[in-house]
Amino acid sequence: MIKRIEKxxxxxxxxxxxxxxxxxxxxxxxxxxxxxxxxxYNFSKYLADKPELAENSxxxxxxxxxxxxxFLSVQMPTPETNADAxxxxxxxxxxxxxxxxxxxxxxxxxxxxFSTNDIIKLALTLFIQKSSV
Numbered sequence: 001m002i003k004r005i006e007k008x009x010x011x012x013x014x015x016x017x018x019x020x021x022x023x024x025x026x027x028x029x030x031x032x033x034x035x036x037x038x039x040x041y042n043f044s045k046y047l048a049d050k051p052e053l054a055e056n057s058x059x060x061x062x063x064x065x066x067x068x069x070x071f072l073s074v075q076m077p078t079p080e081t082n083a084d085a086x087x088x089x090x091x092x093x094x095x096x097x098x099x100x101x102x103x104x105x106x107x108x109x110x111x112x113x114f115s116t117n118d119i120i121k122l123a124l125t126l127f128i129q130k131s132s133v
Contacts, residue, residue: 021072023060029053033068041068052076092127099123 028035033042034053043050044067051074053059058075061068099122103114114122 019062019064019069021060022063024058026053026055026057026059029055034059039066041066043067044069047071088131091130092123095127095130096120096123098126 022036022041024036026034026036027038033040035041036059041061041063044064047068047070049071051071053074054076056077058073058077060072060074062070062072096119099119102122103119106112107114
């Protein structure tokens with residue numbers, strides 16, 4: 001028996017492209033792409049708008065294989081401020097001033113002499129108590 005094969009003008013269907021949403025922090029970048037989650041992704045030639053990117057930025061984008069097709073969101077890293085360091089210095093200076101004031105009041109009223117080491121120990125104790133609150 002002969003099986004008859006009919007020709008059709010249809011082209012074989014291509015496999016649908018697989019897209020994935022990638023979210024993470026930019027570990028490294030260059031002119032061709034970015035490294036996110038220990039993997040390099042290149043900028044697609046069809047990428048319409050490429051936002052400004054920097055290392056340590058949080059990004060979310062759509063990728064087709066290893067190519068970025070669209071950026072969904074980009075959050076630039078916030079510059080670190082020295083507010084915590086300034087706050088700690090201020091707290092330490094307040095503690096030292098308080099320790100000196102306490103020592104001077106006790107010396108005048110009770111006639112106890114405080115050494116510099118005693119005042120520093122008192123200031124550190126006050127600093128620890130204030131910073132733990």
